[in-house]
Structure formats: C-alpha cells, structure tokens
Amino acid sequence: MDNLVNVVVFYQSIEIKKVIQEILRNKYQKILYCEINTNQDQFIKFTEDKTRPLLFIYAFEEPKEAVEFNEIIEKLNDSKNLFNKEHLSLLICCREHREAAYFECSKGRFYSYETFKPIYDMNRIRLSIAQMCDLLTSQDKVHLYEEDKKTIINKLQNVSIQLHEVETSISDEKGIQHELLNELIAEIDNLCSLEPTDSIETMNGHVSKIKPKVENFKAHNQSYFKEIGSKVKGATSSFKKKMPLVLVVDDQNVMLKIITTILKPKGFDVEVATNGAEAINKLKNCKPELVLLDIDMPVLNGIDTLKTMNKMNILDKLPVIMLTSNSDKESFIECRELGAIDYIVKPTNAETLLKKVLAVI
CATH class of the missing domain: 1.10.287 (Helix Hairpins)
Incomplete structure (x- = not known):
C-alpha cells in the first residue's frame, strides 16, 4: 500500500530531515522534502499527480512552527486548488510540546501527532505513518467506488x-x-x-x-x-463488463500458465510476455492495470525492464509486482527504488497471488 501514496515532508532542520529520511527509507516511491526556502513551483509540480492521495508530514521542534507552515500550504491550496480532500497530515514535534500538538490535532488541523526528542521510537512512527497511508488508500478506494456507483446509476x-x-x-x-x-x-x-x-x-x-x-x-x-x-x-x-487486464512477464511457460489459470477464473483478462523486451512492446499497444514482472529473464531482465518503464514515464499510473524465485532482499530493494510496489516469491499459491493482485486492482 505504501507506494500508492505520495508523501510530502515539511521539516525545520537538517537533523530532523535525517530522522524522517531514515524512517521513510525504501518505503515510498515519491517523496518531496520541503523547508521554508523550498521553491514553491517544486511543491506545486509534485501535487499535480491527482491519481494518488497525499500524506503531509510536518516535522518541527514546536507545533506553532508547524501551524505557521500549514497555514501557508492551506492558503496556497485555496488559491491554486493543488490537492483534493484525499490527504492527511501528521505532526512530529518534540515531546515537551505534546499538549500543544494534541490541541492542534483536536481542532482538526492535523490528523495525529508523534513525538521525538529526547526519546523517539522510530518503529512507532513508521507504524503511525503506515496506518495513515492505509486509511488514505481506503478513502481513495471509497471515492473510486462512489464514482463507479454514479457511473452505474447513469x-x-x-x-x-x-x-x-x-x-x-x-x-x-x-x-x-x-x-x-x-x-x-x-x-x-x-x-x-x-x-x-x-x-x-x-x-x-x-x-x-x-x-x-x-x-x-x-x-x-x-x-x-x-x-x-x-x-x-x-x-x-451499456453493461458489458470490461475485464481488468494483467500483463504477466516470465520466461517460464509453466509459470505463465499457472498464473493465467489462477487469474482468469477470478474475472481477470491476462496478457503474457516471455521477456522484458516483449513486455515493453506490448505496453505500447495494451493498457494493463497491473504488471507481474519476473526479475530473472533473458533478453531484458526485470530490473532493466523497470528502468525502461521509468524512462517511458508509465510507472506513476501502472503498478508493478515483481516475481522472484528467491528472497534476495537487496534485489527487491533495488526494484522498490525503481518503482515496483511489491513482490511475490515463486512458486506461489493462488491465495497469495490473488491477495497481492486484489490489493492493487
């Protein structure tokens, strides 16, 4: 779910920024770090992506400084309509100011708050951020369901x-x-x-x-x-159902057949490719809602395929789940940094595959 949310971090000092960077490391594909001198155009450009909800993190020593920054952002949004309602704000401040932080959250300015200094629990902050991202993606899905409902009514x-x-x-x-x-x-x-x-x-x-x-x-x-x-x-x-298309890329025909056999009875349309080069060609002619991409392939492997997809600027709207025959974390970290949102270790079972696919589609 993490890669389905864009994150903006407003920070006060390099020290605080480093703490947040460590917390968010390898978890989110699109992150923008902003301090008071950040170019406004850079922030505006980042918020142009309306396909994903936004999580704002305000990391300041005192809540009042975060409030001042928040007021600037809200005024900018009022004048330029930068982001829609699908966004949440998390305040991170020094522990001694937690009462003020609670007060601002109770007013609805921030959704929640966490503290650091003199002691902070990085895993707790990670958990809070992950929970807010889950809430955002759920809200986003509800919004999409409402849009689908309107379409069906029409x-x-x-x-x-x-x-x-x-x-x-x-x-x-x-x-x-x-x-x-x-x-x-x-x-x-x-x-x-x-x-x-x-x-x-x-x-x-x-x-x-x-x-x-x-x-x-x-x-x-x-x-x-x-x-x-x-x-x-x-x-x-008017009611001919369009089947969600999944592009499966793997050099093993047996694996292609297994995945196809699992997905088709569940209502998915499946397109297959046996290497990265073939997949890139197919992406020029079809529009899948998800790509299942094997890492180890001849001609063009999964990592090189991801790099090519990045150059084509299609990963922002097209989720990719990696297929791998080993649990090499280093390879997957590289894939995450290139834009993949999840991975599946082969051989897999129907329950695991469908759970991963349905989380995206």
Missing part, C-alpha cells in the same frame, strides 16, 4: 430511457400492424367475394392489389425489428 438511467422508448415503440407498432393487416384482410375479402362468373381480369386486378400490400407489410416488419433490435442492443451493451 447507465441504469440511460437503459431505463432506452427500454421506455422500446415500450413506446411496441405500443405504437400495435396500431400500425393492425392498420396494415386490416388493409390486407380487406383486399383478401374482396378477392374471396368474387363470383365464379367474374372475369379473369377482375380477379387478377384484386390479386395485383394484394401483392404490394404483402410486400409493404413485410418491409415494414423487417425495418421495425431491425430498429427495435438496435435499441435493445444499445441498452444491453
């Missing part, structure tokens, strides 16, 4: 309108069909009412009147059913 309303048009059309059609059939029946009655003594010319005259009416009836029916078919198709096509 689709239902459109379907209702289309079905009402079909209902109205059928009602109107009954009258038209009745009129056409009456005309046809009238001509048949005229034909049947002829006497045996009537001439052939008279009979042919009545028959010739029946044929165009039959053709007209047939043409009308064909046109009507074509029209009604289009309306029904338009209503049903």
